[in-house]
Amino acid sequence: MIRSPLTNPYVLILPGFLLAAFIILWPLYQLGMISLNEVNRFGQLRGFNDAENYIAVFTDPDFLGALWRTAIWTGGIVIGTLLVSVPVAIILNDEFYGRSIARVIIMLPWAVSLTMTAIVWRWALNGESGMLNSGLQNLGLIDQNIQWLARASTAFPVQIMIGILVTIPFTTTIFLGGLSSIPDDLYEAARLEGASRWQTFREITLPLMKPFLNISIVLNMIYVFNSFPIIWATTQGGPANSTDILVTYLYKLGFRFGKLGEASALSVMMFALLLAFTILYVSLAMRRDSK
């Protein structure tokens, strides 16, 4: 095939690249600028102030707390989702009567906006009239109402649980795609050799699913790390900042307290953190793959 300069791959991806640069790199540059400037309440720049915004964020005790909770939040949801989604995907991959309905049911929560889900949960978790308390009381598991959102020790685990619940549809879908790409004869051969179900899972399913597991981990991590609605709708990061993660803390800095410089500095830091983590993970996963 003759390659004309017009079909050069670099020329072909140029428009897409320019668009992406405009959408991603330009705001990033703006953000960087704001984070290095003194900024007034209304986002108007008032001159460079060295790295004062960054220092202010770093020395804020609330920042460290939020950072730590973000790690728990992200790790908890990503790992929890993985643990639930793998078996769910395997079950849905098997032939059984009504499978397509079951698949739709699994997908449905995805169609509801995250904020809406969070608000419904806020009602369900209401200490006085919430469904969760009355449900647990009817089952005889508790004999007194629990004020779920009153303190972080109950609110934060519940929030992570809601996070897992809403992340499952997307993750299961990725895994279902992965499972359908594994040829059936591998399982047949294994069965002929007398392999147990656990053995086929460990030796066939898991290794062949690895690229899909990696993708779901990276994508979920980025998404969950930046996820705002669940925590905001249920507790707004309270009581006393004890359920704040970095995004909710960022929102408070920027829009409640009007510290747009510090908020920009924080978002640049969050971006760098995610980028570093993703590169690290992807390179580790790739290296193991190519071995």
Added chain:
Amino acid sequence: MRKFGLTTALAGAAFLSLAGMAAAETVRVTVAEYSSKTGPYFEEAAKAFEEANPDADIQIEVVPWDVLLQKLTTDISGGANADLSIIGTRWLIDFVEQGIAAPLDDYMSDEFKERFFPVFLEPSVMDGKTYGLPIAASARAMYYNKDLFEQAGVTEVPDTWEELAAAAEKISALGDDIAGFGLQGKEIETDVYFYYAFWAHGGELVEEDGTSGLDSEAAYKAAETYKSLIESGATQPGVTSYNREDVQNLFKQGKVGMMITAPFLSNQIKEEAPDLEYGVAAIPAGPDGDRGTYGVTDSIIMFENSENKDLAWKFLDMLFTTEWRAKFTEGEGFLPVNPEVAKQPAFADNADLKAFTGLLPDARFAPVIPGWEEIAAKTSDAIQTIYLGDADPKATLDAAAEDINGILGN
């Protein structure tokens, strides 16, 4: 044929609206949504104004309260702000310091100024210039449930915090799902709920030397008051999971003996729980007879970069005529800010509103200082920690006061 007709009609409409825009002067107004009545009220006002001024085009944008400040911030930084906007008066100082709000004195005649109660106009005056007009005003008072009082054998409406504690315990004893004193511990105005007892003990949010008043004896006493109410079971359990609406809902359901909130609760009770027997009384006093209610005004401001200031003012002038003011104030359930409006029977004969206006001499407004939102958040955090019983009240308040002093620049 039908399609053709539709297209022509659309094109004609588009042309007409273009032509209209070219001739008309546009005034954009950002309006905070107080209730479902807010939007229709302002649309009606805009229509009436446009009829009287055919060249004018008033565009109303209704924004929920929660996101108003965020919207204004993004609009202003992008240079796309409206000509007029409702803001919380406590934000005004930032708008004035950054040169975003326009002074209105040149437009205001003496007759115009006399339309207001001075106490409500004052918070918008900075450095001798008026930057905003009070569009909404409210204060806080104590609502109490007469049925619960009777059942618990409480005959006198508590007038001090000690009496309140005693009454609250008696009412709480009525049943598991009954709370004597509804205490809010979450989201907007959590700090304010603490100030009621704080002011009653003689506290000042910002003391004379410009430092925070949270590390004072009054604050410790107020914290003790609330903490002992929580510990004796006189409040609903888990106060940090209840915001203002949650507590109001409990009150409407008849599950709360007493709570402190704004006049608009009476409007809600009228519509949602008309059978509830309730009364409105003063916020309890402290041992020395001090008491304080929280006065809040929202202001409407004109932006410095507005291109149609004269027309915008004309619209403001109409909004602050007695007829339009009375309509707004009655619909939303606020306190009248204009003497003429206050004289109308709908307000003068309303017992609930009278209780509120009677409290106005004790009204305190949020201090006009930059960074107030952050100070309020620090205060709320400290109070939530105390309500949860996670830390020693005195140490928590002292730490919060130190943080706040940092924000105040001491």
